[in-house]
Amino acid sequence: MTMEEGKEEYTQDGTVSLKGKPLLRSKTGGWKACSFVVVYEVFERMAYYGISSNLILYLTKKLHQGTVIASNNVTNWVGTIWITPILGAYVADAHLGRFWTFLIASTIYLSGMSLLTLTVSLPSLKPPQCFETDVTKCKKASTLQLAMFYGSLYTLAIGTGGTKPNISTIGADQFDDFHPKEKYRKLSFFNWWMFSIFFGTLFANTVLVYIQDNVGWTLGYALPTLGLAISIMIFLTGTPFYRHKLPSGSTFTRMARVIVAALRKRKVPIPHDPKELYELDMAEYAKKGSYRIDSTPTLRFLDKASVKTGSSTSPWMLCTVTHVEETKQMLRMIPILVATFVPSTMVAQINTLFVKQGTTLDRHVGSFKIPPASLAAFVTLSLLVCVVLYDRFFVKIMQKFTKNPRGITLLQRMGIGLVIHTIIMVIASGTESYRLRVAKEHGVVESGGQVPLSIFILLPQFILMGTADAFLEVSKIEFFYDQAPESMKSVGTSYSSTTLGIGNFISSFLLSTVSHITKKNGHKGWILNNLNESHLDYYYAFFALLNFLNLIFFAIVTRFYVYRVEVSDSIQVLAKELKEKKMSNHVNLIE
The missing domain is CATH 1.20.5 (Single alpha-helices involved in coiled-coils or other helix-helix interfaces)
Structure with missing residues (x-):
């Protein structure tokens, strides 16, 4: 056996065992290790969506909150769920590493889930039952009851902040970028990752939602809590097979150093020859299993951080070209990040206004009564079908024309998702306009009674939301992971979750603002507790316009993006x- 062949047996991307030792490629990583990670995610998504899918109905029916307040409480919590991964990514990259950050955070997550199950179970921790049509006339939850409920919800949110950015990155780390076959396999990883985790979502949106509506909230929350506990044990079972990347220092500190150094040397000219800029030898990066990145002509101002001046070698005065390029890359992705805020705002409607619409419609199929939140299952089913069709057929067809192994670029895939989001809101506006017209014809506007239309008239907007996710959400995760520098993968992954968080906060802001503005000058307003008196059709039309303008913005920023x-x-x-x-x-x- 030659030395080169012997070297090939070990991973070349800097991954090590939990004890810091080199790893044999044949005995670790790949789909063998990923299987434990993917199974964990199935159960974890079951736990998360088991809470979030029906949360608005718990807030309105059990805690007696109005439509706007309940919707905003849902989107604020979901926003926090998706924003906290930035903190989890920082801790993983700078201090504990992905594995230990994930393990500690999952313990916090399980604690929050357990406490939440307790709060929905004990009668003393919720207000008395009320049968008023207008829930705002019912007795409100006390300060202690709200503190316990939201305390458990936000404990859970802190836990997901540590698990979310690291679990998908741990999965992607099982494929060695220095090995052509493993790198090729990773192209399909994010598709099958999304495919697998949404099985858990599907279970939550059907079985768990039905249990919560028809059996009880205690069992409906206890089952996802048990599922989360099982998923953590499954993840730990795969520990011997995992490849680990050592913490490479704070990403945010490195970026801050580059920006500060460039500002401090803002009057220093940049040499014409990039070789005159400060950089380490290739061997230094090879030891760490990382890349050395050559200077690029974009964002040239930041190159000043690598200009050698005097004898100062302080990292706040002199940065390597690689660190400068890493910072450039994270900054280059920000316009794309901003362009995903609006579609993330649309996604926030699935578990809020879309569900509330469902409560006003006929939910019977024979003797069976469909829980309104169960329509979200069609988002999942649509996504599952579209991901398979995309991966097995669309990619192969497009490869013949584009010669791109992905079929189309990640940004093109995201663009298709943005177009579908615009179409969704046009359809949702038209459907709601029809629902309101029927409500008026049958005299159930003021009473807020059931509109004699099947809940399935909402299906197109749910199904298309899944189709949009298959294009936008999958490519968004892959894009931010793929485009992030090697030492900043966790932060890159957190970019994709950050968009969902900000989207939910934007949803809260828009709902409150539009509700307030449309009530001025004696008008009833667009969003009321009684949806039959509301004008969600106008609100959705506003969203359609917002999506169209965002699509134009996306088209502009992608023209200037450098991969x-x-x-x-x-x-x-x-x-x-x-x-x-x-x-x-x-x-x-x-x-």
Whole structure:
């Protein structure tokens, strides 16, 4: 066996065992390790969506909150769920590493779930039952009851902040970017990742939601809590097979150093030859299993951080070209990040206003009564079908035209998702306008009674939401992971969750603002507790316009986006391999 062959047996991307030792490629990582991570995510998503899918109905029916307040409480909590991963990514990259950050956070997560189950179970921790049509006339929850309920919800949110950015990154880390076959397999990882986790979502949106509506909230919350406990044990079972990346220092500190150094040397000229900028030898990066990144002509001002002046080697005065380029890359992604805020605001409607619409419609199929939150299952089913069709058919068809191993670029895939989001809101506005017209014809506007229409008239907006997710959400996760520098993968992954968090906060802001503005000058307003008197059709039309304007913004920023150099190169290599494979198959057929 040659030395080169022996070296090839070990991973080349800097991954090590939990004890810090080199790892044999054949005994660790790959889909064998990923299977434990994916199974964990199935159960964890069951736990999360078991709470979030029906939360608005618990707030209105059990805590007696109005439509706007309940919707905002849901979106504020969900926003926090998706924002806290920034903190989890920081702790993982700078201090504890992904594995230990995940493990500690999952314990906090389980504690929050357990406490939440307790609060919905004990009668003393919720207000007395009320049968008034207008819930605002019922007795409100006390300060202690609200403190216990929201305390458990936000404890849970802190836990997800540590698990969310690290679990998908742990999964992606099981594929060695320095190994062509493993890097190629990772192209499908995020598709199948999303496919697997939404099985848990589907269970939550059907079985758990039904239990909560028809059996009781105690069992409905106890089951996802038990599922989370099982998922943590499953994850731990796979520990011997995991590949780990050591903490590489605070991403935010490195970025801050580059920006500060560039500002401090703002009057210093940049040399014409990039080789004159400060950089370490290639061997220094090879020891750490990381990349050295060459200087690029974009965001040139930051190159000043690498200009050598005098004898000062302070990291706040002199940064390597690689650190500068890493910072550039994280900053280059921000316009794309901003363009995903609006569709994330649309996603927030699934578990709030879409569910409230369902409560006003006929939910009977024979003797069976459909829980309104169960329609979210069609988002999941649509996503599952579309991901499979995309991965198995669409990619292969597009490869023939584009020669891109992904079929189309990640940004093109995101763009298709944005177009679908615009269409969704146009359809939702038209459907709601029809629902209000029927409510008026049958005289149930003022009473807030049931509108004699099947709940299934809402299906198109739910199904298309899943289709949009198959394009936008999957590509968004892959884009921010793929485009983040190697040492900043956790923060890159947290970008994708941050968009959902900000989208939910924007939803809260827009709902409150539109509700307030439309009530001025003696008008009833667009969003009331009685949806039959509301004008959600106008609100959804406003969202359609917002999506269209955002699509224009996205088209502009993508024209100026520069893909990460080493990623672009690796995609070219994969494209070449794909071409050679097709030529080989063609020769075999001739023979």
